[in-house]
Amino acid sequence: MNQFLFLFTLLFTLLLAPFSHAATPRQQLNALLDSDWQWNMRNAPEFATAVGDNRYNDRLSDVSLAASLAGNLHQEQMLVQAKRIDRSKLSGQDLVSYELFVYEKQKNIQAAKFYPYNPEPISQLNGVQFEFPQLVAQTPFNTAKDYRNYLGRLRALPKYVDGVIEQLQQGVKSGWVAPKVTMRVVPGQLQEFVAKLDSSPLAAPFKGMPASIPAAQRASLEREGERLLRQGVAPAFRKLDAYISASYLPACRDSIAASSLPGGAAYYAYKVKENTTTGMTPQEIHEVGLQEVARIQAEMKLVMQQTGFKGTFAEFITFLNTDPRFYYTKPEDLLAGYKDIIKKSSAQLPRFFAEIPRAAVDVKPVPEVGAENQAGAYYEPGTPDGSRPGYFVANLSKLDSRPKWEMETLTLHESVPGHHLQTARAQEIKGLPEFRRFGWYVAFGEGWALYAESLGGEMGFYTDPYSKFGHLNDELFRAARLVVDTGMHALGWTRQQAIDYMNVNTANPPHDNQVEIDRYIVDPGQALGYKIGQLKIKALREKAQQELGSKFDLRRFNNAVIDNGALPLEMLETQINNWIAQQAAAA
Numbered sequence: 001m002n003q004f005l006f007l008f009t010l011l012f013t014l015l016l017a018p019f020s021h022a023a024t025p026r027q028q029l030n031a032l033l034d035s036d037w038q039w040n041m042r043n044a045p046e047f048a049t050a051v052g053d054n055r056y057n058d059r060l061s062d063v064s065l066a067a068s069l070a071g072n073l074h075q076e077q078m079l080v081q082a083k084r085i086d087r088s089k090l091s092g093q094d095l096v097s098y099e100l101f102v103y104e105k106q107k108n109i110q111a112a113k114f115y116p117y118n119p120e121p122i123s124q125l126n127g128v129q130f131e132f133p134q135l136v137a138q139t140p141f142n143t144a145k146d147y148r149n150y151l152g153r154l155r156a157l158p159k160y161v162d163g164v165i166e167q168l169q170q171g172v173k174s175g176w177v178a179p180k181v182t183m184r185v186v187p188g189q190l191q192e193f194v195a196k197l198d199s200s201p202l203a204a205p206f207k208g209m210p211a212s213i214p215a216a217q218r219a220s221l222e223r224e225g226e227r228l229l230r231q232g233v234a235p236a237f238r239k240l241d242a243y244i245s246a247s248y249l250p251a252c253r254d255s256i257a258a259s260s261l262p263g264g265a266a267y268y269a270y271k272v273k274e275n276t277t278t279g280m281t282p283q284e285i286h287e288v289g290l291q292e293v294a295r296i297q298a299e300m301k302l303v304m305q306q307t308g309f310k311g312t313f314a315e316f317i318t319f320l321n322t323d324p325r326f327y328y329t330k331p332e333d334l335l336a337g338y339k340d341i342i343k344k345s346s347a348q349l350p351r352f353f354a355e356i357p358r359a360a361v362d363v364k365p366v367p368e369v370g371a372e373n374q375a376g377a378y379y380e381p382g383t384p385d386g387s388r389p390g391y392f393v394a395n396l397s398k399l400d401s402r403p404k405w406e407m408e409t410l411t412l413h414e415s416v417p418g419h420h421l422q423t424a425r426a427q428e429i430k431g432l433p434e435f436r437r438f439g440w441y442v443a444f445g446e447g448w449a450l451y452a453e454s455l456g457g458e459m460g461f462y463t464d465p466y467s468k469f470g471h472l473n474d475e476l477f478r479a480a481r482l483v484v485d486t487g488m489h490a491l492g493w494t495r496q497q498a499i500d501y502m503n504v505n506t507a508n509p510p511h512d513n514q515v516e517i518d519r520y521i522v523d524p525g526q527a528l529g530y531k532i533g534q535l536k537i538k539a540l541r542e543k544a545q546q547e548l549g550s551k552f553d554l555r556r557f558n559n560a561v562i563d564n565g566a567l568p569l570e571m572l573e574t575q576i577n578n579w580i581a582q583q584a585a586a587a
Contacts, residue, residue, distance in 0.1 A: 052383030289482025447533015
């Protein structure tokens with residue numbers, strides 16, 4: 001037996017030993033949660049760095065097939081242990097934590113039954129060419145030890161790449177391969193990465209090292225870093241490029257549907273449930289999408305009339321996507337525009353939240369490599385201790401596809417009161433176990449961010465009709481996702497059919513729509529969580545307003561939504577119902 005698996009089998013046996021009779025169910029739960037969290041920190045050191053735990057900054061995850069199987073075994077072990085805790089003796093946040101922990105483990109075990117490895121360890125949106133630069137950006141570089149840790153990660157990168165190749169090879173054997181249409185750009189990304197390695201984020205830490213490190217040490221660390229980049233990292237990326245180009249890409253599938261994978265339609269149904277945290281079927285979601293598209297388009301046509309534009313809806317979209325007045329010509333001006341919006345939004349937060357996180361949010365550009373295949377912006381969380389702020393990461397490529405009229409809604413979504421506020425608040429909540437403070441569910445997190453966009457009108461944004469149109473277009477965009485994602489993965493739509501639908505029904509630039517459709521192809525179901533989550537949060541707000549009447553406080557409602565950390569939507573509904581009852585009973 002593989003030594004790694006042997007150790008985990010031994011651990012499994014030990015974990016089955018009875019809990020101490022002296023330990024209460026609450027103590028048992030806390031011990032289990034801490035044990036699982038520590039396992040995650042050791043075995044996912046990149047995630048540990050991201051959340052501010054720097055104990056494992058000298059290593060990378062083991063992504064071999066054996067490690068994947070060991071990870072699946074760990075999920076089963078944790079579920080067995082959880083089921084042996086007397087749930088009836090738990091209450092309050094302890095009960096929420098227990099139910100959420102069991103939910104997580106059951107979900108992970110179900111995923112492994114479809115395919116016990118990573119079904120797509122690299123794509124045009126994810127993989128070592130994106131994740132390693134992001135990891136470097138999250139790593140502290142203050143001391144000589146920090147740099148020695150980083151050298152350890154550079155040394156580990158070739159083995160990590162070997163694990164990615166092993167995963168890809170297993171996918172070819174089992175039929176779990178990527179769509180050819182999206183994988184075809186990956187070799188070019190890897191080649192660009194190597195070509196720009198000397199000026200990449202991987203080389204950046206060695207330029208401008210802290211003066212507190214003695215000069216001789218700085219020189220030694222810099223030499224070793226340059227050597228590892230040249231003799232270790234570059235060859236590893238070339239090896240990965242060669243394998244994908246010569247072996248993996250020819251074996252990739254021509255189909256785009258998740259339902260065409262070995263897991264069949266059941267696999268896509270699982271992805272829908274995972275990303276929406278509901279029991280809705282793909283057909284039900286498709287119908288919701290069509291209804292929402294029609295509703296939002298009607299509102300957009302009214303806003304179009306307010307601009308005084310004379311022409312059809314399609315002509316107005318062409319006007320928005322081509323008129324120079326709507327686009328910056330300098331990247332620094334686009335960045336400054338985003339910063340101004342964040343400043344204005346931050347000033348409004350006390351009117352909408354009873355408690356506001358302390359953590360700051362800043363703006364920085366998307367890394368250059370692969371930027372044209374990335375979305376307009378994304379959020380990068382900071383750390384609870386404030387050593388690294390949260391970042392609104394703005395895409396500065398193709399400025400003629402980054403319209404000013406979408407900037408307000410995009411900024412509110414990614415920073416405050418969207419992702420940054422929700423994520424930072426969860427990190428700062430006292431008493432929650434770590435897995436909840438750093439948890440993530442697409443329907444909750446993206447649903448909250450889309451709901452946060454809708455607060456913009458109340459916060460003083462969208463006063464310009466073009467910006468209002470942009471806000472509605474972003475909501476329309478999320479509604480259209482319900483149509484095209486289910487269309488491609490469950491209803492037989494082609495890639496071009498999905499692109500055409502987005503081009504006809506939204507005001508998004510055609511380039512963005514193509515990037516987005518390819519994103520939905522490689523990450524089936526993920527795009528569904530936004531609109532489904534937003535609709536649930538809005539429905540809960542309407543319910544609270546109706547039942548509480550004059551007792552309804554929007555500030556406290558908004559905190560009630562986010563103050564338990566991320567939750568599946570059914571659990572969120574239970575918590576808000578409890579909050580409504582408490583508010584109603586209050587004097």
